[in-house]
Amino acid sequence: MKNYISLSDIENLDLAIAEGLQLKNNNTVANVGKGKTLGMLFFNPSLRTRLSTEKAAKLLGMEVMVMNADKDGWALEFEDGAIMNSNKAEHIKEAAAVLSQYCDIIAVRAFPGLEDKAKDEEDLVMKSFKKYATVPVVNLESATGHPLQALTDAMTITELQKTKKPKVVLTWAPHPRALPQSVPNSFVEVMQRMDVEFVIANPPGYDLNPQVKKDTKVFHNQDEALKDADFVYVKNWSSYENYGKILSEDSSWTFSEQKVQLTNDAKVMHCLPVRRNVVIDDAVLDSPNSVVIQQAGNRTYAAQVVLKRLLENLEIE
Amino acid sequence: MKNYISLSDIENLDLAIAEGLQLKNNNTVANVGKGKTLGMLFFNPSLRTRLSTEKAAKLLGMEVMVMNADKDGWALEFEDGAIMNSNKAEHIKEAAAVLSQYCDIIAVRAFPGLEDKAKDEEDLVMKSFKKYATVPVVNLESATGHPLQALTDAMTITELQKTKKPKVVLTWAPHPRALPQSVPNSFVEVMQRMDVEFVIANPPGYDLNPQVKKDTKVFHNQDEALKDADFVYVKNWSSYENYGKILSEDSSWTFSEQKVQLTNDAKVMHCLPVRRNVVIDDAVLDSPNSVVIQQAGNRTYAAQVVLKRLLENLEIE
């Protein structure tokens, strides 16, 4: 593996999942990362991603340097050919090339603006780091995807599934803020590659990018979709069609105990942070159906799989 | 030891003091923390606590992950049952449980608001971490106490005392800002457990919480209290009775050379940061009577005692 920008960078998903679950049971510090440095750059807040990736790197023996971009360093320019006479002091060309000399792997978080669909779909920050860095780049959630979360989710379902081909439902839920489609995008991608029965539930106007959704069945009736579900992934996202907009805060989509009863005693997942009693009710989050904490715990091992593969590839080169 | 939320978590104080002073003379990296991670979460600024605790953890072989909560991560909700539709993105239930999976020990700093006595006395942030974390929690200064400082103070007095039962005075001093009672509270607690003659001096209206103060003698006349003192701990705090208010900025309480002369050539202590020429005069801080730097240096070893005990307890489990 040369980068981990999107889920498609993993060729054999089953193998990656198995490796992650194996690393989980093997809590010792490895040597593969010794003398290597992970640089993490955050353009947005992060709790789980920050700490689980740092933990994963250290479990592999790596050193970690963390920076809040723009706050600790310089505001970055991403446009090619820009005449840099305003507030941006450094161009991504230099920043990425320089970081590549201090770090053996660079990991970047950069959320979308949710105002200009075409611009967000370019995924300029992530793509620019990939283009100008000379070391592997890891996506810590970009404008269009969150592949470390998706690998975690796949590991969690694999770990917990009781049947050969479980039914998995991704359902939209209300939220007071406009959120990216990155997490649902990557979850859809990973489900399409697993041996599961996968459907999506969202209100009209909330269908995901057709190029991501492909032929996955979408229900506009949540109750219908939830029938017989073994896993329910609850997540808000803003509209793709009416880009970045909040079209509904319909609380009948809040994931409640009543909703759980429509399922096959489903395990309830969420990437966190979750707004209690808006996205998912206390009664569900505090019940044994919720696996959100275990899911968050798996973030460390998903990150370990990815970093380990990138390090191993560095050694081969 | 399972947590270090308040000084009462230490059963045998003398043993803890002795262990701290021993660690001070043994500046090598230990193995007890190898492969273990300390997560530090700051809701408020910190210099000494941040660096001395990080240093202590690394001297024990631990990895350390530091986060400025709310700035680096998500604003946290602490109220049970809250409908989270405003600006708080994550509930402490999830945050504490998730952090417990990435960290072997969690350390938290959270100052009081000093506006609502009942709310501050709940010590909601610290108590919530203790309640929802599944790993040990260390108090890096909470709304009501600063037990790492208190252990440091006890070590410093033990190290410097020339008589079997020294006289120790805690005296209030003026300050332009309303400050918490956390440091004096914990100092009072630790003095009540040591074999010292302990009295407090503060202006009327500044008596500490009666449940902390207990039967410790309080002088409203500073000069009288200072007589024959071997140690003077100077510290400002806001009023407890008239909660969080500044009732006096009386500069006759500033700790000056004249005040030192009332004592038995006392050692002068302060937890730092100290406002020079407001709380304590230059002439005192720059004299051999001041032990504030040595006291701050002991922070590392107090933190080491606490972390070491928590790690050893983890091993037993």
Next chain:
Amino acid sequence: MKNYISLSDIENLDLAIAEGLQLKNNNTVANVGKGKTLGMLFFNPSLRTRLSTEKAAKLLGMEVMVMNADKDGWALEFEDGAIMNSNKAEHIKEAAAVLSQYCDIIAVRAFPGLEDKAKDEEDLVMKSFKKYATVPVVNLESATGHPLQALTDAMTITELQKTKKPKVVLTWAPHPRALPQSVPNSFVEVMQRMDVEFVIANPPGYDLNPQVKKDTKVFHNQDEALKDADFVYVKNWSSYENYGKILSEDSSWTFSEQKVQLTNDAKVMHCLPVRRNVVIDDAVLDSPNSVVIQQAGNRTYAAQVVLKRLLENLEIE
């Protein structure tokens, strides 16, 4: 070496350059820093200096603690005898003495205010740390100098020079903000100590501090200065005479392809961050003449030389 506040702290420059280039080819973790801690304190933003110095310390086996001063900790007072009743909570006397107990080396970045020449020339922050710290202090760019950058620059020229005595030109370039003279000051100092033909080019009113410039020849005509140059160091600075002011944004001083053609196919240097198409054109930065990335890469090894020497001196003591 006891501190690294200015370039003059290096006695034998050639030896330091040679040691840096040697360390560059020896990418293993050394033991000289084992059990030692570097504390880095930033009063201003930093990307290269932050990460390259942290990397250097870790390559020497050191632990690193990083703080954004004023943001993570307390606002510092530097005036002697100040009555601290305003917004500054801690005096440098305490801060430096306390940090000296947690860290084996302290590194500090503190830019000038560019409003009061006399005050900036005092270099109060750096000088105060040197005065009150009891451990070595490293300058990560102060009001008047950037000696880690200068050592890097000397290494880069040594690495790339094709003739025994190359011609090196430092040229001013336009910039929309008022910038410190720290980088050009230190570059001038280091060039004066190397066996090079060194000249400066800047518009009238931009002559550097005469005590730094000494008898180095200054051209007010850039084209004339560039003739036969083997290295061109491009850099903006604000006026020294008309202190801290921007007197010109003349784009004819922007370093362009046409300018390169006046030189002896010169290597083009800049300390970064660089504003593209304002300071240096894309066509130059993206050409083989530009060595700015290699130059930034050398920052790690310059920092390693300095830290290594300070550590070795600690051992002798």
